Amino acid sequence: MKRVFDRPTPFTINNSLYIKPSTRDDLQAEVWLKGDGMYESSKATPAVKYLSPEIFGGPRQARSSELDLRRAGYLESDMFTVPGAEFRAR
Numbered sequence: 001m002k003r004v005f006d007r008p009t010p011f012t013i014n015n016s017l018y019i020k021p022s023t024r025d026d027l028q029a030e031v032w033l034k035g036d037g038m039y040e041s042s043k044a045t046p047a048v049k050y051l052s053p054e055i056f057g058g059p060r061q062a063r064s065s066e067l068d069l070r071r072a073g074y075l076e077s078d079m080f081t082v083p084g085a086e087f088r089a090r
Contacts, residue, residue, distance in 0.1 A: 004054070016047030 001008050001016075015034065022029040033055075035046020053060045060068070062080065069075035 012047065012051075013042060016051060 003015055005012070017033045018034055020030040033046075033048040033051055035048040049061070052058075060080070061076075066075060066079075066081055069081070070077060074082070
C-alpha cells in the first residue's frame with residue numbers, strides 16, 4: 001500500500017485488512033477489507049468504503065461539497081473537484 005497510495009495513513013496500512021493466514025491443516029489464506037460487514041474496524045470510516053474504488057475500479061464517492069456544487073449546477077454528475085496548482089499541502 002505504501003507504493004500504491006500517496007501518503008497512506010497508519011490506520012490504512014495497519015488496520016484496513018483482515019488477514020487469515022494459511023496453516024498446515026488449511027492451505028488457503030484469506031484477505032478481507034474491514035468494514036464489509038464480516039469484520040468491522042473501529043468507529044472510523046470503514047476501509048471497504050474508501051479502498052473499494054482503488055481495488056475494484058470505478059469512481060470514488062462524491063464529497064458533500066461536490067454534491068452541493070452539483071445541485072447548484074456548477075459541477076456535472078461525472079466530475080470531481082481537485083486542489084488547484086497553487087494548493088500546497090501542509
